[in-house]
Amino acid sequence: MSTNPTASGKISQLINDNLVNEYRFYNQKSYQEDIDNLIRAFNSKDLVLFLGAGVSIDAGAPSxxxxxxxxxxxxxxxxxxxxxxxxxxxxxxxxxxxxxxxxxxxxxxxxxxxxxxxxxxxxxxxxxANVNLEKSEILKGISKLCRPTRDNSGVHSVVTYNFDDLLERVLYKKDIEYASIYKDEQVPKARELAIYHVHGFLPSDGSLNHDKEMDLVFTEDAYHSQFLDPYNWANITQLSLLREKTCLFIGSSVTDPNIRRLLDVAHRKNKEKYHYAIIKKHLADEVNTEEIKNMLGLSIDVPDEEVKTGLEAVLEIINKIEEDAYKPLGLKIIWINSFDEIPKILLSILG
Incomplete structure (x- = not known):
């Protein structure tokens, strides 16, 4: 193992400082442009929220x-x-x-x-079992976006990959009308916010636990069936919204193959249409510096801060690579350092 105390400097040397600074500037500029686009979508009622597991986890639901x-x-x-x-x-x-x-x-x-x-x-x-709706600032932020407005701005609809009714319960408390859609041929009323449960729906009262007409996409065969069926109502609904609206992914890493396939199909039809995803950055503070030292053969005497400085440069580029990988799908990334930033972003869309 190397004991060269300056070896960690090689990490930083791998990255051109100008490239890192250029990316950071680009990232800040892009962030405001993306928020402005989401504000415009909200103001024209063109905004659709796509909710992943992170939204429910924030309220105490299990991963x-x-x-x-x-x-x-x-x-x-x-x-x-x-x-x-x-x-x-x-x-x-x-x-x-x-x-x-x-x-x-x-x-x-x-x-x-x-x-x-x-x-x-x-x-x-x-x-x-452990849900606490009061603790979820993300659901509170989403509910504020979903409140009807007099000028016909707001959220067009919601697509959720979660089985739970946590959003519905929050909206109910705020007297916001909604319709939970979980199978074919269900249609919301004019004043209702459509919430599409594209993987199935298990409300907390247990009323649908034995509904044989509802598909619960929770097993491998059910997932494959939905993935392979282009006429499945859930696929048609998602594809239609991805083609026609501006969509914001919250609490999702957007790694699901079916979601990525639908994004790809939609973007091929309209190269000018982009959607957005709020995703947490890779951060040096969350990395175990002792493991990094061991992996790179660095002396244990190398200061942790020196290792983190090098890691920060590398992780900035990794974030940029991941961001670029989403672009062919028509997806732009809004980076955050902490999940606590999500409610603030949602409120900024309200203007």
Missing amino acids: WKELISKLVPKMLEVELKTKIDQYHIDEISRIYKNFNNTSPISLVSHVKNSLGSEFRTEVCNLLY
């Missing part, structure tokens, strides 16, 4: 991996034909979450088969 890790003990109870106490449920969930390398979506099919008719009920119970 995808957490949800599956909590379903595994439920599956074991059925297969072992014995009741597992809460302590061991938590232990099994923690172990599974940390050590399982199986594709989550492929495992769910096995869990679903084991739980049978109770699968949706168990998912529903876990979704809402």
Whole structure:
């Protein structure tokens, strides 16, 4: 291992300072232009919100991996034909979450088969177990955008990839009319904000837990079925909105293959149309400097701040590379350093 205390300087030397500064300037300029475009879309009621898991997680709902890790003990109870106490449920969930390398979506099919008719009920119970709507500033910001205005500005509709009814509950408290759309042939009324649950809907009252007409895109076969069916109502709805409106992705990394495919198809039809996604940057402060030193063969005596300075330059370029990778899909990135910035961005769109 190298013990050269100046070795970390090589990190910075890999990046031309002018290039980094140019990107930072571009990023700041682009940020304001993107916000201005979103304001114009809002003012003409051309704005559609696409909501990912991060929105629900902000209110206390489990992440995808957490949800599956909590379903595994439920599956074991059925297969072992014995009741597992809460302590061991938590232990099994923690172990599974940390050590399982199986594709989550492929495992769910096995869990679903084991739980049978109770699968949706168990998912529903876990979704809402730790929800606290009052703590979610993101949902509060979204609800403010969704409030009807006298001048016919505002949000045209919402597309959500989440099963929950958290947004609906927040809108209900604010007396905002909405319609939850979760299957074909459902149509909102003129005054209602359409909320399209394109992966299915499990409201907190459990009323749809046994609705056989509703598709819940939670297993591998269900995901593939939706992905491969160009006439699926959810695909048609998303593609129509992506072609005709200005869309803002919130709480989503936009890595889902079906979402990216639909973005690609829409952008091929109209190269001038761009959409936006709020995505958190890679930050040097979140990297373990000891691991970086070990990886690069640096002396442990190299100051952490020196390592972070080099990392900052590299991560700026990584962010730029990722930003450029989204552009062929017609997607522009609004970078944030913290998820706490999302409500502020949403309020800035209100003007």
